[in-house]
Amino acid sequence: MSPALADYTxxxxxxxxxxxxxxxxxxxxIVTLAALIARAQTIGMPHYFNVALxxxxxxTELSEIITHLAFYSGWSSAFFAVEVLKGIYSARGIGPDQLPEEPVEHLPIDEESEALRAATVQENFGExxxxxxDYTREVVFRDLWLRPGLTARDRSLITVSALVASGQQAQITYHLNRAMDNGLTQAQASEMLVQIAYYSGWPSAFSAMPVVKDVFADRRKRAGSAG
Incomplete structure (x- = not known):
C-alpha cells in the first residue's frame, strides 16, 4: 500500500x-505508549504494549500508565487503552495476581513542596x-502522584510525553521542571522529543521545542547562580 512508508519503518x-x-x-x-494513549491511537497499541512488556x-506499570493518563489525556482515551490491554494480558496469561490490589499504600509526600504548589494554584485559579x-490538590497530587506502581520520574516522563503529543504546551514548563527534579536528565528529555516526533508527528515535537528550550535555559541559569 505504501512502499516508502514500509521503507522508512x-x-x-x-x-x-x-x-x-x-x-x-x-x-x-513508555514515551511511545504515552503518545499513543494521549491521542487515542489504538491501532498501534497492541504492538507497542507487547514491545513494552x-x-x-x-x-503493574502498564496498568498505572493507563490510570495516570486518564487524568492527563481523559477517561475515554484511557478506556480505549484498557480494551486493548485486556486482550494482551489474556494472551500472555497475565491475571489479577500480577496487578496491585486496591487500595494501595501511598508513597510519602513532600509537604512543603506540595503546600507551595497548592497555594500557587489556589491563588491563581481558585476564583x-x-x-x-480542589480535585487537583486532593486527587491528582495527594493521591495519583503518590501511587507506588510507578516511580515519580516515570510518572513525570509519561506526563510530559502525553502533553507534548497532545499539543498542551502551556502545561509543559511545570511538568518538565518537575520531571527533571525527579531525575529526568536534559539528554533524556531531548531524546523524548525525537521519539515523540515519530509517533505524534513533527509539529507536535516542534511546537514543544521553544518551551523545552526555555526550561533548559532557565535551569542552566539557576544552576549557574547557585554555583
Missing amino acids: QKIIAGDLWSRPHLSARDRS DNGVTP VSQGLV
Whole structure:
C-alpha cells in the first residue's frame, strides 16, 4: 500500500530510532505508549504494549500508565487503552495476581513542596474553578502522584510525553521542571522529543521545542547562580 512508508519503518524506526542512546528501550516504550494513549491511537497499541512488556515494563506499570493518563489525556482515551490491554494480558496469561490490589499504600509526600504548589494554584485559579483546584490538590497530587506502581520520574516522563503529543504546551514548563527534579536528565528529555516526533508527528515535537528550550535555559541559569 505504501512502499516508502514500509521503507522508512524498516530503516529508521526499527533500524535506528529504537537503538539511539540517551533513552533506554524501556523508556522509549513508555514515551511511545504515552503518545499513543494521549491521542487515542489504538491501532498501534497492541504492538507497542507487547514491545513494552518485552522491554521490561511490568503489567503493574502498564496498568498505572493507563490510570495516570486518564487524568492527563481523559477517561475515554484511557478506556480505549484498557480494551486493548485486556486482550494482551489474556494472551500472555497475565491475571489479577500480577496487578496491585486496591487500595494501595501511598508513597510519602513532600509537604512543603506540595503546600507551595497548592497555594500557587489556589491563588491563581481558585476564583475560576474552585472544584477543579480542589480535585487537583486532593486527587491528582495527594493521591495519583503518590501511587507506588510507578516511580515519580516515570510518572513525570509519561506526563510530559502525553502533553507534548497532545499539543498542551502551556502545561509543559511545570511538568518538565518537575520531571527533571525527579531525575529526568536534559539528554533524556531531548531524546523524548525525537521519539515523540515519530509517533505524534513533527509539529507536535516542534511546537514543544521553544518551551523545552526555555526550561533548559532557565535551569542552566539557576544552576549557574547557585554555583
